[in-house]
Amino acid sequence: MEENNVKSRIFHFMEYKGLSQSKFEKAVGLSNGYLNNLRHSPSTDKTYMILEAFSEINGVWVLSGVRHMLVHAELK
Numbered sequence: 001m002e003e004n005n006v007k008s009r010i011f012h013f014m015e016y017k018g019l020s021q022s023k024f025e026k027a028v029g030l031s032n033g034y035l036n037n038l039r040h041s042p043s044t045d046k047t048y049m050i051l052e053a054f055s056e057i058n059g060v061w062v063l064s065g066v067r068h069m070l071v072h073a074e075l076k
Contacts, residue, residue: 004065005040005041006040006041006042006047006062006063007035007038007040007041007042009061009062009065009069010024010035010042010050010062011035012069013054013057013062013069016069017054021035021036027053027054028046028049028050028053028054029049029053030046030049034046041063047059047062047063050062055071056070056071056072057069057070057071058070058071
């Protein structure tokens with residue numbers, strides 16, 4: 001999957017973590033099927049929920065595709 005938008009980067013992270021879409025949505029507190037219905041980037045509050053639920057994900061990467069996917073990779 002190409003990582004040219006926020007939605008595709010979220011799916012890439014889910015694949016990395018081995019999470020199904022429903023498990024990811026539940027962990028974040030999103031409604032069932034939220035990601036399927038997402039046409040563009042999630043709202044600011046939904047993005048914040050994702051970053052809160054998964055503290056290892058790099059917010060800069062989620063929003064722009066720049067840098068590493070994981071925060072700890074930035075520290076190396």
